[in-house]
Amino acid sequence: MTTTTLSSRDFNQDTGRAKQAARKGPVVITDRGRPSHVLLTYRDYERLLGRGVSLLDALAQRDGGDFDFDPPRVEGLVKPADLGA
Structure with missing residues (x-):
């Protein structure tokens, strides 16, 4: 991820460049x-x-x-099987 820094003047003069840079990372x-x-x-x-x-x-x-999918971990719903009987 690349961070780009632009002055407010540069941002006002070329918003297209700022939007393009934002695809690569945050623009300060x-x-x-x-x-x-x-x-x-x-x-x-x-x-x-x-x-x-x-x-x-x-x-x-x-x-x-492509997307990230990270479901929340749920504890306590599954109990181990008792195979000793």
Whole structure:
């Protein structure tokens, strides 16, 4: 993942470049030399919020897109079999 830094002036003059850079990683936008905003793709934003792709949406994809699926671990629902009897 690459982080790109752009001044607010550069961002205003070439938003297309900023959007393209955001596909490779976050874009830090500075105001008077200090970081003030971060531009992310919507997918990265959702991942940051913990709202990944649902299993239903992932299975419905027709383009064969790649996705991360990390279901929560559930403890205590499965008991080991008692084979001693």
